[in-house]
Amino acid sequence: MPSSFQDLADSIDQATRDGQLPGVVLAALDKSGTDVFSHASGPLSVTDPGQASISLDSVFALASCTKLVTTVAALQCVDQGLVELDLPLDKHLPELAALQLIAPDETAKNGYVLHEAKKGITLRELLTHTSGVAYDMLSPQLQAWQTEHRGQPSLAFVGKFFGAMDVPLIFERGQSWMYGASLDWVGILIGRLSGMSLSAFCAKNIFDPLGMTATIFHLESSDSIRSRLVPMCTRTPEGNLIAGGFQLADPAVDDLGGLGLYSSARDYLRLLQDLVQEKPLLLSSSMVEEMFTPQLPDGSSSLADMKRFGPLLWGFYMSDSEPLVNHGLGAIITTGNNATSGTPAGVLRWSGYTGPLWAASRELGIAWLLATQITPFGDSKVGAVAETFSRAVFNHAGGGSSQP
The missing domain is CATH 3.40.710.10 (DD-peptidase/beta-lactamase superfamily)
Structure with missing residues (x-):
């Protein structure tokens, strides 16, 4: 040494x-x-x-060091021809495609308004945090939305995804950068592409081949x-x-x-x-x-x-x-x-x-x-x-x- x-x-x-x-x-x-x-x-x-x-x-x-593992798993799906980096994911993740865009509005009752968002978020945008997805604790508007719809200002760490981390977008895809649950959406995508749970996919394709016991x-x-x-x-x-x-x-x-x-x-x-x-x-x-x-x-x-x-x-x-x-x-x-x-x-x-x-x-x-x-x-x-x-x-x- x-x-x-x-x-x-x-x-x-x-x-x-x-x-x-x-x-x-x-x-x-x-x-x-x-x-x-x-x-x-x-x-x-x-x-x-x-x-x-x-x-x-x-x-x-x-x-969040989990994100590297999920990124590798997603790119394995690209290598296998199951998905592409730059094609819209709407058919695989219709719930993501249905998210509205939230924006601050001081005149609104809860300080925000909702608009229809553009469709077509891609895997590349999810992997680079340019999708518009954000963690609720990083946005006052998302905290207000969570409180109104789910009774708590932040649900990012409760251990489940739907009903907790699926919140409105804070900007149109590709227009900005914000840290958020994009890789959690990617985990759901991997499950749907492979027909396996994310845990099983990672075990088969990452953990077992590398001896990560x-x-x-x-x-x-x-x-x-x-x-x-x-x-x-x-x-x-x-x-x-x-x-x-x-x-x-x-x-x-x-x-x-x-x-x-x-x-x-x-x-x-x-x-x-x-x-x-x-x-x-x-x-x-x-x-x-x-x-x-x-x-x-x-x-x-x-x-x-x-x-x-x-x-x-x-x-x-x-x-x-x-x-x-x-x-x-x-x-x-x-x-x-x-x-x-x-x-x-x-x-x-x-x-x-x-x-x-x-x-x-x-x-x-x-x-x-x-x-x-x-x-x-x-x-x-x-x-x-x-x-x-x-x-x-x-x-x-x-x-x-x-x-x-």
Whole structure:
């Protein structure tokens, strides 16, 4: 292990001992599957620091890191000729095609009005968050609509889709960018195209081929996997770590393609490694290249809106004031060298509300994962570790110093 990686491991060990960080796993693999760096530090639970330790086989709620798996599954459907990226999905998802467009209106009783929306949302638009689909907690109008129609302002995390996450569109398809349940719609699409549940499709086409034995949508289906689950913790306003906090619905009603998976670091790295190796197992090489291709046109309102919203998503682990980013299929993609964070061009990356983060570079043939369980989202201490780790990994892969 290079000395700088060892220094990073030592500093993380000190932070977990001091209670500044919860249990955390950091690991990186190159395109051949060779272990570049792996380190697990700290206890499974912040309430029992002297008990079991976290490991590469510990299980984490992935939250939005689920989106990468669902993206790969959808692109497998494209490779199999079941669907195309740029054809309307109306016949497969008539419920999506029937959604109305919601807009603010101060003169209206509940602060919004509804209009008919254009038809023809495509898979590419769902995979790039340009479909008009949004999470209810990100839109005052959607919260008002949910309250009026379903009695609660936000139902994004109750564990089911229809009757909870199927809300009006907030803009016409292709006209803007907003984070939302697009990948949950994609999960439903995969089920209808394949005639299988999303869980069964992913098991057959992703988990089993890669040997991902600890990755599931439903914890209730495996006592063994549940026994390795890392409990959630919360950082208080004073900076202390306490047990509890945000929890995914357990058991979940549906296989939610945007947020529902549980997995181990060892499992998830197998997926990342397949995306950066020269001959991917899961997808055609051309489809993987499309994933790593910027999708939003320069100068478009979609790209501008993504960059305005984006710091809420990646600001805590990319400290660049104006990061050079676009959106690939299923995740953001860097489009230039981001000097402050040490993130080169061509890096696909994303994070999850519950704490995990990942990044992958086909050009450098390397991928890394940081796995932990902490809320609120965007923890600055975890973000600082992720940025330091990322810089070390990409410097190492580029032939330079791995000094964090």
